[in-house]
Amino acid sequence: MVATGAMTAPTAVRRVVIGDVGGHATALFAELVRLGADPGTGRLPADLQVVQLGDLVHRGPDSEQVVALVDGYLTHQPDQWTQLVGNHEMQYLRQPVFEWPERLHAHAIETMRRWWGSGQLAMAATVKSAGEVHLVTHAGVTAEFWETVLGSPRTAADAAEVLNSLAAQGSDDVFRAGVMLHGTADEGPVGPLWASAATELVPSWLHRPLPFSQVHGHSTVFDWARDRFRAAEPIRAVTSVDRSARHETTTLAGGRIIGVDPGHGRAPVHPWRGWPG
Secondary structure (H helix, E strand, O other): OOOOOOOOOOOOOEEEEEOOOOOOHHHHHHHHHHOOOOOOOOOOOOOEEEEEOOOOOOOOOOHHHHHHHHHHHHHHOHHHEEEEOOHHHHOOOOOOOOOOOOOOOHHHHHHHHHHHHHOOEEOOEEEEEOOEEEEEOOOOOOHHHHHHOOOOOOOHHHHHHHHHHHHHHOOHHHHOOOHHHHOOOOOOOOOOOOOOHHHHHHHHOOOOOOOOEEEEOOOOOEEOOOOEEOOOHHHHOOEEEEOOOOEEEEEEOOEEEEEOOOOOOOOOOOOOOOEOO
């Protein structure tokens, strides 16, 4: 399932964001085929660009296969695949900050470290959909982080540029954890690898306009497994849920916050889709 062939620079017209994969190579490949990839070789169609927003690994049984599949795209179709880093990849790129029972094989770790060192593994990207440019990160950018760390950029492109620059510099700000890891915020605003959608990301924007819309994975305001909201009532009132795709959209002043983590566990979930789908 590894894409092969000569390197090309196709003109892509569809940009699709794929949420957390969680070690499920078959589920990822099936979604790519649904989007038009060749079912035999995995090669992406010329009109498709993929942004995968991190957490490729852990939970499912095929983390090494997922890394190999993505490495094929980054090697043979690099103009059509943008790979973002998640908190689970970061376990192998910096000092680990949480315990996880599964440890990847050395080759997969070396591959991800090669991506990180070469700049193929990014902190942020942008996607234009329906005439609007969205900031794409693993967990989302809170209002406090946007203001105090990023310096209040007015566009998604400017925010992505600052985030990628900070990550390249090794700034601790972008790697800072929050309530999901510690039960409370670290000193300073939670970063875009760790923000909890229900308790940190979306609440931070309830009372101030979004400068641009965002797409994130990592966590959700709606609990897919229990089919109920995990966020407070003010968020429920402005959030729509697409169960067939496992997408959630919170509409606020200035834009939208779109969550696309399908919630894969040890087994993949069905159905789910990339965004916008």
